Amino acid sequence: MVSAQTRFWILIALVFISGFSQGMILPLLSIILEQNGVPSSVNGLHATGLYIGVLIASPFMEKPIQKLGFKPMIMIGGMLVFISLVLFPVWQALWFWFVLRVIVGIGDNMLHFSTQTWITTTSPKEKRGENISFYGLSFGLGFAVGPLMTRLLEIHQALPFLISASLSMLVWSSMFFVRNSMPEDDNIQHVSSSSSISRFIQTGKIAWVALLPAFGYGFLEATLHGIFPVYGLRIGHDVGILSLIIPFFAGASIITQIPLGVLSDRLGRRKILLFALSGGIIAFLFAALFETSAIALFITFAMSGMLVGSLYSLSIAFMTDLLPASLLPAGNLMTGISFSIGSLVGPYLGGLFIEFLPGVSFFYVIIFMLILIAATILFKKDTGLQHTTN
Numbered sequence: 001m002v003s004a005q006t007r008f009w010i011l012i013a014l015v016f017i018s019g020f021s022q023g024m025i026l027p028l029l030s031i032i033l034e035q036n037g038v039p040s041s042v043n044g045l046h047a048t049g050l051y052i053g054v055l056i057a058s059p060f061m062e063k064p065i066q067k068l069g070f071k072p073m074i075m076i077g078g079m080l081v082f083i084s085l086v087l088f089p090v091w092q093a094l095w096f097w098f099v100l101r102v103i104v105g106i107g108d109n110m111l112h113f114s115t116q117t118w119i120t121t122t123s124p125k126e127k128r129g130e131n132i133s134f135y136g137l138s139f140g141l142g143f144a145v146g147p148l149m150t151r152l153l154e155i156h157q158a159l160p161f162l163i164s165a166s167l168s169m170l171v172w173s174s175m176f177f178v179r180n181s182m183p184e185d186d187n188i189q190h191v192s193s194s195s196s197i198s199r200f201i202q203t204g205k206i207a208w209v210a211l212l213p214a215f216g217y218g219f220l221e222a223t224l225h226g227i228f229p230v231y232g233l234r235i236g237h238d239v240g241i242l243s244l245i246i247p248f249f250a251g252a253s254i255i256t257q258i259p260l261g262v263l264s265d266r267l268g269r270r271k272i273l274l275f276a277l278s279g280g281i282i283a284f285l286f287a288a289l290f291e292t293s294a295i296a297l298f299i300t301f302a303m304s305g306m307l308v309g310s311l312y313s314l315s316i317a318f319m320t321d322l323l324p325a326s327l328l329p330a331g332n333l334m335t336g337i338s339f340s341i342g343s344l345v346g347p348y349l350g351g352l353f354i355e356f357l358p359g360v361s362f363f364y365v366i367i368f369m370l371i372l373i374a375a376t377i378l379f380k381k382d383t384g385l386q387h388t389t390n
Contacts, residue, residue, distance in 0.1 A: 001179040004122070008131075010174050011115045012138045014074065017171045018111050019139035019250070021081060021164050022050065023146020025104065026225035027246055028160055029097060031150055031239055034230050038094070044351020047226035049098045051218070051343035053105020058337050061113045062329050070118045071180035077110025078172035085165035089158030109336060117332045120320050121183065132320070133261025136313025137254050140305075144251035147225065150243040183329060199330040207322040207331060209380045211338040213273055213315035216373045218342030220308060220366060224249055224301075227350035231362045234354065241294050248301035253309020260310045261317065269318040270377060273311075277374035280308035281367055288363035308370065312339060 002010065026047060033043045065073050084100045084107065116135065123131040149160035204211075225246060232242045264272040283304035290296035316335055323331045346369075353365050 002177050007178050008119065008122075010171075010178055011118060012134055013171050013174065014078070014111055015115055015135055016138040016142040017078075017168050018081070018108050019142025020146045021085060021104065021142075021168060022108065022221075023143035023225060023247075023250065024149040024160055024164050025050065025101070025146075026222065027147045027229045027243070028150050028153070029101075030226050030229045031153070031233075031242075032092075032157070033094075034233055040227070040230050040355045041348075041351045042094075043230055044227055044347040044349075046094065046098055046101070047222060047347040047351075048344045049101030050105040050108070051222065051340040053102035053107075054109040054336060054340040055105075055344070056102070057106040057109040058113075058333055058340070061109065061333055065114060065117070065329070066183055069180040069182045070114045071175060071178060073110050073114040074175055075172070077107040077114065078168065078175070080104070080107030081111070082165045082168035082172065085161050085168060088161045105340075109340075113332060113336055116316065116336075117183070117329055118181065120316065120328060120332065121325070130258060130261050130265065132313045132317045133258040133310070135316070136261070136310055137257035139312070140250045140253040140257060140309055142250075143221065143225075144247040144249075144254065147243055147246040150229075150239065153239070199327060200334060203323060203327050203330045203334055206327070207319045207334075209377060210269075210315055210318035210322055211334055212373045212376055213277075213311040213318070214335045214338040215342035216277075216308070216369060217311035217315065218339035218344075219346035219369050220249075220311070220342075221346075222343035223346035223350045223366060226347040227354065228362065230351070231354050234358075235292060237294060237297075245294065245297050245301055248298055249305035249309060252302040252305030256306045257310050257313060261313060264314055264317060269314060269321060273314055273318070273377055274374060276307045276310060276314070277370055277377070279306075280304050281370045281374065283307060284363045284367050284370070288361035288367070291361055291363065315339075 030043055030047060033046065034040075038046070061073075081104055084103045088097065088100055119131055119135055146164075149163065152159040152163070228246065229239075229242050232245070233239070237245070260272055260276065283300050287297060287300035287304070290300070312335075315338075316332070319331045319335055320328065346365075350362060350365055353360070354362050
């Protein structure tokens, strides 16, 4: 069996594949549905299927992982993802694709919760921000590469799905060489002696503000990948340009993911989050003003990605600082749920916005959301970096 360090990199590779499949599915299906004449509101609602799957699975994640360990959950989740990817080209029907999106969401949640909890519970406190940054970087890199698969639609509609399924199965198979691990004993005792609901309530009371950046990242990710392609087509950009613009957000986040994580270890999560959110607001304001220019969109997507593309990993690190070890499994679940709620709300609101307010830039929806999160973190002043006292 492989060493702990090799296991870490295998987990990071799995996160990359998860980001790659999600980054491909959202714009790919949105473009196909838009070209088939599906209304943008229905398109946005359809995009929520993946995150509905995440939410459905979330309440049932904790107990199986306590009984089975991390590895079996990752194996089952990965299998659900690559089987679903293979089935997408089999039958082109709205309801069938929606069901497959839900199944991918369930599989992705199993992958993310297991890898995320495995990494956070085994990372030393002084390297927590850095390790979680690698997690975010890997997901961001996958998300950046995924939309490029839309260009393969010109060759054959099934090709992107088959390539993604093959890569998923290849990386998934590396888990056969990893030894299974169970959550810590003190966490198991705590889980068995208190109900899930009470632990979720306790987690929410302590760390609710740390869940907001995860909500914001989910909103951003799903909206930019699921609705922006529709909006971009409507304001005159072609599919080829859009398939290059979209990855700039996730791709640029790779540059600053680790530096922001390290800085947050030193300066505090709250300061870095406020800096990132403020910069993101400015970047998307420029995007709204110059949205008809492809060059301007390349620049603003890169700027925003370098700033708010790290919100999810910063959210995990912030949450981990605030919670005791016994509540980390519940905290990781709630971070995923918060991300999923943002991912559900974003595409639906975005779809409604461009359908009923066609003369107003779609980017103002994102700006408003970022302002709300920044204001909440700013005025919640007692939530600075906690790991120095915990």
